Amino acid sequence: MSETVESVSALIIQKLLANPKVPRDIDGNCKIMEDLAFDSLAVMNFVMEVEDSLDVSIPLDKLADIRTINDLAACIVALKNKG
Secondary structure, three states: OOOOHHHHHHHHHHHHHOOOOOOOOOOOOOEOOOOOOOOHHHHHHHHHHHHHHHOOOOOHHHHOOOOEHHHHHHHHHHHHHHO
16 A cells, blocks of 8 residues: 555644644645754654655755655655555
8 A cells, every 4th residue: 555645744733733832733735844843854864764664765965955844744655655
C-alpha cells in the first residue's frame, strides 16, 4: 500500500503533537518554521526523526523547498513512489 500525502501528513502531525511545545491546533498547512517556531536545527532533527520512521532519506536540496507540513509529506510520498 502506497502512502498518500494525507496519511504521511497525519503521521507527521502525530509526531509533532508528541512534543508539548508544539501548538495543539496544527494542520498540514502550518509552516514549520514560522507557525511551529522551529529553528533550523529543530527542523533538521525533526526531519531526521521522520526519515527514520518512514525509511526515507530527503536530500538536502529538497529541504530548501519545504515550508509546510504538507510540503514535507508531498516530498516524502514523491521520494517513496520514485524508489
